Amino acid sequence: MRSLAWEMVKARKVAFAGAFIAILLGTAVVAACGVLMESGIRSGVPTERYAAVPVVVGGQQVVQPEGADFLEAQQLGSPPAVPVELAERIAAVPGVARVVGETSFPARAVTADGGVVEALGHNWDAAVLTPMTVREGRAPSAAGEVVVDAGLAARAGVSVGDALPVMTTSTPVEYRVVGVAGGALAKQSGLYFTSPLAESLSGTPGRVHAFGVFVGDGVDAGEVAERVERALAGEAVTVAVGGDRGGVEFAEVGRSRVLLLAIAGSFAGIALLVAVFVVAGTLALAIDQRRRELALLRAIAATPRQIVRLIGRETTVVATMAAGLGAAAGVLVAGWLRDGFAAIGVIPDDLALAVGPAPLVAAFLLGVGAARLAAWVSARRPARIPPTEALAEAATEPRELGRWRVVAGTAFLAGGAALALVPLFTRGPAAVAMTSMSVLVAVIGTALLGPRAVRPLVRLASAPLERLGVGGYLAAHTGRANARRLSSALTPLMLSIAFAVVNFHSQTAVEAATRAELAAATTADHVLSAPGGLSPEVAAAARGVPGVDGATAVVRTNVVVTSTFGEDVRVERAPALGVDDVPGTLDLGVVSGSLDDLRGETVALDDETASGRTIGDEVELHLDDGTVARLRLVATFERGMAFGDHVLPVDLARAHTAARTDTAVLVRLSPDADRPATARALAALADRFPGLTVGDRSALTAPDGGDRSMQFWVNLMAVGVILGYIAISVANTLVLGTAQRRREFALLRLIGATRRQVLRAMRAEALLVVAIAVGVGTLLPAVPLALLGIGLMGDPLPTGSPWVYLGIVGFTALLGLLALTIPTRLALRTRPVEAIGLRE
Incomplete structure (x- = not known):
């Protein structure tokens, strides 16, 4: 065989x-x-700050509850700190020569012209982990001194002896530059303080970002790492060696x-x-x-x-x-x-x-x-x-399909219809995913039904062709007689159109719904922001500006939520918002409870996320740094797409982020305020808080706007690759199918059809195939997208540029026409009497 x-x-x-x-x-x-x-x-x-140390011990950066598999683990947004007491246990491990703790925190250096350079602050003791060595000057020895790396010194325009204003969570504080250090820092800038000052500025006393572990001469770093893991069993830490050190950094x-x-x-x-x-x-x-x-x-x-x-x-x-x-x-x-x-x-x-x-x-x-x-x-x-x-x-050609194929095709179509209804009952990523899946399942169902689904469409679309002369007549009757072959050509064309349309327009639907909800929810007059975040003092300063009726500090963060379905444990990372004074600046569409009670250990939830919970219930989640929090539910709201499913007190959200700063401050003006004068006074706050800018409400974006934009481009890449594969396969299928009809073309020519008539017939057949593919490929995603639009915005009309749809259809149509007509021309070059004798 x-x-x-x-x-x-x-x-x-x-x-x-x-x-x-x-x-x-x-x-x-x-x-x-x-x-x-x-x-x-x-x-x-590659690691930079830990290039000189073989083993690094940092905080556990993922949330993976017991029972959750590896793929369910969710990454934390803020690196968790580890207790300094662990240094003694690590130092006691055989093979460990020295343990150095590194304190790390966001800091911003202010240049002479008022610009801001984002950097990381560290304790000078940790400079040995890179290693950083002083090129000019000396190491810091007092609270008012700092060593800067050479790259930062050049960007900030400072040298030894100069004063350098540095912001962490307050207004800039001047430090005297006592040294300029050199080391392997290509992707970051470093500010090095004394250890007590670095611990104070980090806001995490008694904790460090990581430990660098030096090993003894001739000792294998991998073996030491395994011993350290055993010594710290039960602690929420990560022990990294080799290429994994960069993940801690x-x-x-x-x-x-x-x-x-x-x-x-x-x-x-x-x-x-x-x-x-x-x-x-x-x-x-x-x-x-x-x-x-x-x-x-x-x-x-x-x-x-x-x-x-x-x-x-x-x-x-x-x-x-x-x-x-x-x-x-x-x-x-x-x-x-x-x-x-x-x-x-x-x-x-x-x-x-x-x-x-x-x-x-x-x-x-x-x-x-x-x-x-x-x-x-x-x-x-x-x-x-x-x-x-x-x-x-x-x-x-066989006329009937097998029973199993009819049953399977019908089941797939029914499944696609059921999936298309999901956006009517839920919002967010699940709705988009089910919309895309419903179209793919429906295309499979249509392909399985094949000739049975194609024949009525061929009869409908081919009727006008019969009036277009001999070529149209031949194309119409050939299509009716060969519905199975026609369906093989139609399937990849339909798939390419439907797949591209649903992936593009589902993303634009989510973007449009988010923008609409964000516009409706944001009622502030101005938005204050700055690179790297705003000091928590900015909101209080803004409230003191004449004409300002209120200011809301906003912190963008994330939470990790764990849920159990039977034996399955699901872990999801969701955007969250920290706020302190909502009335007048944000309208979240409160359904129950009150946001005025949002203080201390409390939380407000989107009404869909809060399903099954009542006001006063306990909500357990992980904050952005991995801290487990048990919060009391005080309110539910309906505009979760605009600001995330979880709203926290600003102090709680801020304390569990790495920067401990505010993302923005929303400002509302009093009705009788002199708006131009108030705007100028707000802009003048930049003198105290360098980098601060004043924008209108459009400056506020959705909490996960960056993630959604990234997801859009990822989907676009996926569509491009899949469409490229489908396009080649479509051309491959159509070219081969047409090329192997040489005997059919020869027979037509031997009974009197001219070469031009055969070409016209194939052009007409190509138009028939493309017309049906465009019609079905558009109809299949149209209904799920309409239901998605209704579920998200109450509007079934598609969003996004129509030129994208026309481009998808035009590309597919051109592909189908070329794949059918070019091989026909090549096949007609053979003399009919020779072609009729060729093997099938």
């Missing part, structure tokens, strides 16, 4: 070329996603790795599903064109099992070669995707790929497995043809 399959593949190179290309490209995309997932688990960025690396893992995982799932879909369509077309050959095998006593095995062996031969090449090409695709994700800010520029054999082997096996599954599905009908009907059945 193996040798026969190989001979069949060699004899049918063109027929199997389509499947080869589809499997190769699908495997490459899946392999690339696997490499990115492995990078999200194993990769990191740069908290955003952990978030990037988690995000990369999630994106690559979902991307791989979609790519694999599309690959199975496309490969199945390509194989079905190739097998359909071999009906006579397979019918002959049945007529000479081949059993159904042998037919299925033969097609499976043929597919395995092709898939093995294609998947092998695709897995190797996946490394290149992963590099391109990594560069794209770095360009849009998903991951740091220096986050390297971790390329191991596991994702490549997995992609190879998935590619071969997907091809075998597609071959099994495509071979079932020809394998069941009774020998006595084989030749008759092969002469014409």
Whole structure:
């Protein structure tokens, strides 16, 4: 059987070329996603501050409750501090030579022209971890002294002996520069104070950001790290060695790795599903064109099992070669995707790929497995043809679908309809995800129904073609007689349109709903902000400006919420807002309770998030630095998309962020205020708080606006890659399907049709295919998107530029027309008497 399959593949190179290309490209995309997932688990960025120390002990940066798996773990936004008492336990570990604690906190240096340079403050004792060495001057020895790194000294324009104003959580305080240090700091700036002053400025007395652990001569750092882990068992710490040290230093690396893992995982799932879909369509077309050959095998006593095995062996031969090449090409695709994700800010520029054999082997096996599954599905009908009907059945296209296919197609359509209803009952990411999934499921259902769904559409769309002369008449009747072949061409075209439309317009719907809710919820007259945040003193200063009726301090933060569904533990990271004086500046749409009670250990929840809870209930969550908080519910509100699902007292939110500053201050003016004069007085606060700017209410954005923008670009990249794969597969399927109709074209020409008439017929058939694909590809996402719009904004009309939709449709239509007409022209170059004698 193996040798026969190989001979069949060699004899049918063109027929199997389509499947080869589809499997190769699908495997490459899946392999690339696997490499990115492995990078999200194993990769990191080079350390800077800990370059001289082999082992680093930092706070546990993820929330992973007992029972939650690795993929459910959520990264904290603010690096948690660790108790200084742990230094003694670490120093007692065999092999440890020295333990140095590092205090780290955000600080801003003020330049001579009033500019602000963001930096990190440290204790000078920790400079040995980099190492930082004094190039000019000396180390700090008194509370009013500071050492700056050479890069910061150049940007701030200071040298030894100069005064440098530095802001942490208050107005600038002048420090005398006593030294300029040099070291391996390329991505950050450092300010070094005495240890007591650094501890005071950090706001976390008795705690440090991390410990650097030096090991003895000849001692293996990995072994020491394992001993330290055992010594600190039960403590919420992370012990890092080698490339993992950068994750302790740069908290955003952990978030990037988690995000990369999630994106690559979902991307791989979609790519694999599309690959199975496309490969199945390509194989079905190739097998359909071999009906006579397979019918002959049945007529000479081949059993159904042998037919299925033969097609499976043929597919395995092709898939093995294609998947092998695709897995190797996946490394290149992963590099391109990594560069794209770095360009849009998903991951740091220096986050390297971790390329191991596991994702490549997995992609190879998935590619071969997907091809075998597609071959099994495509071979079932020809394998069941009774020998006595084989030749008759092969002469014409089968009219009916198998019962299982009708049932499965109907079930998928029903499932798609059910998923489309989800946005009517919930908001946020779940609504968008279910909308996209509903369209994909509906496309699968339509493809399974195939000819049964296509025939009525062909009859409807082909009626006008009959009036367009001989070419139109031929196209109309060819389409009606070959609905199965037509559906194979339509499926990838419909998929490309529907997939692109739903991914783009679902994101624009969320953006539009968020902007509308934000505009309705923000009632302040002015928004004060500054790079790196505002001092908590700014709100009080703003309240003292004549004409100001009130000022609300706002802190953007995140919380991590754990929930249990049966035995499954889910962990979600959600945006949160800290506020102190809401009336007049924010209208959150309070449903129950009162925001006036938002003080101390309390919380307000979006009404959907608070479902099942009543005022006074306890809400347990993790704050941004991992601290477990049990808060009393005092209010529920309805505008959660604008400001996050959780609203906290500003003091609580601020105390558990790394910067301990305010994100913005919202200012409302009194009705009789001199607005221009008040605006100038507010702007004058920049003299006390450098970097402060005054904007209108449009300066306030949604809490996770950056994440949503990033998600939009990620989705755009995903759509681009998947559309590129689909486009190549569409062209591949249509070109091969058209090229193998040479005998049909020859027969038309031998009975009197001219070359021009055949070309016109194929143009008309291409228009028929494109028209149906555009219609169905638009209709399938239209209903879910309308329901999403109703659920989010009460408006079913789509949002986003119509030019994007026209571009998607135009690209797909041009692709379909070219893929059908170009091979037709090439096929017509052969003389009819020669083409009619060519093998099928």
